[in-house]
Amino acid sequence: MSGERPDREAGSKLAAGAGMASAGTTSTGTASAGSATPLAGRALTREREALCRAARSLFERALTHGSTGNLSVRTDDGYLMTPTGASLGDLDPARLSRLDAGGRWVDGDAPTKESFLHLAMYDERPGARAVAHLHSHHATAVSVLADVDPQDVLPPLTAYYVMRVGTLPLVPYHAPGDLALADAVRERAGRHHALLLANHGPVVAGTSLAGACDAIEELEATARLHLSLHGRACRCLTPEQVAAIRAKFPAG
């Protein structure tokens, strides 16, 4: 068992996005791939549909709100990313932003203004295939607490948290649009697949879309647990218990 679920399990977990895969979507996805073979075009269309299903599932379960949050996947020749200003609950697979391997916008709607966060994670984690960023309620609440360890914000409350998230460094606050945030993310992303942006929210890379979503949901659930326990004496996992889990189930 790895720390991430296989796609087929996630597919059954995520809300069904039936109806999203219109014939028009298929042709657009194929055409936008330029010289891609029909087989590659179909694979790209499936990636677009999976991204929209995952986004919709997160939104419908209130894991992010309004037009906040963004998802991306690494493709064979670049990236697919959620567009700027779009609600994760109402994405059109044909209008996802497509970026080339250098992070330049190729087609689709303009990418999220936080695309630099995703690209910083991908650059530092060659094995990453997906990145999720949310403004989820409890993780964001933890990101504004004054009395946290910036090297590892949440305690090891459960084995699943240790397996799917591991350690969670706090990235110092940056104003919206401040590209210095990308450098702050890069500094930490090579060693950690999950980061908490101060006064903002979590960003998590995974070796699959399902893995990234699973990890960011585990992070949110643990933040909620942590806040529910706040002020009470806790029996966290011991360093020895954490080490044993990490040896058997490396996170990220």
Ligand SMILES: [Zn+2]
């Ligand atoms: Zn954000």
